Amino acid sequence: MLEKQRQQLIIELLEENTFASVKMLCDQLNASEATIRRDxxxxxxxxxIKKIRGGCEALLAKDKPARKISGSAFLAAKERHPNTKRLIAQKAVELCEEDESIIINGGSSTYMMAEFLRTRNMNILTNSFVLAQELLENSDNQxxxxxxxxxxxxxxxLSAFENDTIQNYHGSKMFMGTPGISEFGVMExxxxxxxxxxxxxxxxxxxIVLADSSKIGVKGNLIFSTLSDVDMVxxxxxxxxxxxxxxxxxxIEVIIINAAD
Structure with a gap:
């Protein structure tokens, strides 16, 4: 991740939380303590920002802050276990057939599918604009x-409205990542x-859920779906x-690839 990107993410995290410790920033941005302190x-x-002991805090709030949602920053998440995520993504694409219509939910694991979709010819609905841009520039997929x-x-x-493009689409498979999946279901x-x-x-x-081993067994306070709705991990x-x-x-059908990280 570039220095400018990392520093912008620090500002955005402060807009969400007001205060952030050095440790929290290291975990969120997948960076060393020395790097975060320099930032x-x-x-x-x-x-x-305002630098304080052990971390930092936001300056006065803006009159109209941008809308935010909780969750890991994409740029940081895609740097965690990248080699293993790449192999998981490769296996996911191997499950797809030519001319098939699929849905890919945005995330760092599903973004890795782009490399292996470049030579395919498929219909893809995705809410990931980085994945869409990659495939538009480097593939013939619709x-x-x-x-x-x-x-x-x-x-x-993301759309707050029910009546949008999604309602007119049908896919044989939906691929998604998750911050955690356990006996309680798929977390968000x-x-x-x-x-x-x-x-x-x-x-x-x-x-189909793409989840490297760091996500297996992880519980959270918000559940996207129960295990009964999952077909494959x-x-x-x-x-x-x-x-x-x-x-x-x-x-659930479980497919295991050899870890690479």
Whole structure:
């Protein structure tokens, strides 16, 4: 991630939380403590944030702050376990047939599918504008985007309205990532994300979850769907086998690739 991108994400995180510790920024942005401290000094020197002991806080709120949703920043998330995510994405694309219509929910794991979709000829509905741009520039796939607002942090497009492009689309498969999947179901971080993803889910016959081992067994306070609505999970060989057995008992097909990170 470029320095400018990382510093912009720090400002956006402060708009959401007012205060951020160095540790939290390291975790969110997948950066070292030394890097984050340099960023804070630079931003404080430019009078964009207020540096305090152990972290930073926002300056006075803007009159009209941009709309935000909770969740990891796309640019940071795609740098976590990239090699394993790439192999998971490759396996996901192998499940697709030529001329098939599919749905790809935005996220760092599903974005990795772009590399393997370049040589395919498919119909793809996605709310990821970075994935759409990649495929438009480097493939012959037919790309459909839903209407709505762009959320820069997550690099996705979300609509608050029911009547949009999504309602006229049908896909055989929906691919999505998740911050966690456990015996309670597929987790999500924000109610707006859940609403948008459930709209997509209604338009697909099967749900395929791409989740590296760091997401397996992770619980959260918001549930996108129960395990009964999941058809397949693609993960890696570091995943907890006890949790994977729970998935199989729920009727989910589990595909395991060898971890690369």
């Amino acid at each position: 804070l000094l630079k931003l404080a020197g430019d009078k964009k 790309i459909t985007l839903p209407g709505g607002e762009i959320y820069r942090k997550q690099s996705i497009i 971080t924000d109610p707006l994300l859940i609403r948008a993803e459930q709209k997509l889910r209604k338009r697909a016959e099967k749900l 693609i993960t890696d060989s570091h995943a907890d086998p006890k949790v994977l057995d729970i998935f199989r008992q729920a009727g």
